[in-house]
Amino acid sequence: MKTMTPKYALFVGAFIAVGLLMGAAGALADTIPAGGPPTEFPGLAVMMNSHGHGPPAHVNPPGLEIAKDKFQYKGKGRVGAFDVDWTVEADPDPYINVFLELVNTTGTAQDFTFSPVLNIDPQIIGGIITGGSLSGTLIDMNGDGASLSLVSGANPPPIYTAQIDGIDYETMNLPTLPLVAAPHGTAGIGPMEFGTPIPSMVEPTMSVLDTIGIEINASVSGRDRAYVVATFVVEPVPEPSSSVLLIMSVFAAIALCVRRRR
Numbered sequence: 001m002k003t004m005t006p007k008y009a010l011f012v013g014a015f016i017a018v019g020l021l022m023g024a025a026g027a028l029a030d031t032i033p034a035g036g037p038p039t040e041f042p043g044l045a046v047m048m049n050s051h052g053h054g055p056p057a058h059v060n061p062p063g064l065e066i067a068k069d070k071f072q073y074k075g076k077g078r079v080g081a082f083d084v085d086w087t088v089e090a091d092p093d094p095y096i097n098v099f100l101e102l103v104n105t106t107g108t109a110q111d112f113t114f115s116p117v118l119n120i121d122p123q124i125i126g127g128i129i130t131g132g133s134l135s136g137t138l139i140d141m142n143g144d145g146a147s148l149s150l151v152s153g154a155n156p157p158p159i160y161t162a163q164i165d166g167i168d169y170e171t172m173n174l175p176t177l178p179l180v181a182a183p184h185g186t187a188g189i190g191p192m193e194f195g196t197p198i199p200s201m202v203e204p205t206m207s208v209l210d211t212i213g214i215e216i217n218a219s220v221s222g223r224d225r226a227y228v229v230a231t232f233v234v235e236p237v238p239e240p241s242s243s244v245l246l247i248m249s250v251f252a253a254i255a256l257c258v259r260r261r262r
Contacts, residue, residue, distance in 0.1 A: 041065070042092035043119040044073050050080020051111035051151060069093065081110040082220075094120040094212050095233040103141075107222040111151035117163070117213035124208040127237030131195025132214075134160040134172055136228040138179055138187045146224035148189065149178035151217045160192065162232045163213040164206075170194055181224075189228060199233045208234055
């Protein structure tokens with residue numbers, strides 16, 4: 001058998017070593033996604049209920065990161081009396097945007113509740129700024145007109161409720177109810193808003209420790225469709241910037257010098 005020269009043996013050894021390194025790198029690439037470890041999605045829980053048509057549906061949907069720290073959750077299907085198509089966009093820093101389509105599949109008016117709750121991170125302590133909105137469209141689908149109103153009951157909840165840590169924070173209702181669309185026509189839902197420009201409602205002593213959420217409650221007439229867009233935004237009260245603090249310090253120093261001179 002022919003013996004390899006030292007130079008050839010060194011070349012073969014180097015080639016094998018490179019191959020082993022490339023294989024190891026490939027295996028590592030299979031276990032760690034490009035760009036680093038996977039993003040930890042903020043928890044979102046969604047409750048939906050078509051009243052009188054079974055128990056509420058509770059969903060913990062998987063998320064999709066659509067931008068840095070911006071996440072999207074989707075769902076579609078039959079919930080009681082309604083065909084439901086929904087999208088929630090969220091940021092745990094935090095805000096919630098809801099895009100909801102409801103189609104009443106029965107011949108009579110039915111009630112529906114849609115309530116997403118978002119886990120926030122980090123906590124906001126020592127003051128918040130908030131804002132929210134509700135808008136949409138009611139569409140008659142069968143030529144006999146359409147209506148949207150509060151859900152039935154002696155003390156019906158508002159159409160829009162913003163929640164902080166599981167407690168109702170701000171509510172909105174349409175000024176005139178029921179909202180009516182003419183046969184084969186449409187009617188605008190809102191727009192309604194608070195904390196305009198969003199967000200601008202200051203709560204100097206309020207904190208957010210765990211969650212924010214939106215609850216939408218509405219009754220939609222039989223065989224008709226409603227599109228709803230709802231928003232709730234929370235931001236911390238900004239701390240004074242370093243430049244503001246510097247200016248205040250300069251004025252304080254000047255005032256002290258004037259007092260000493262006097």
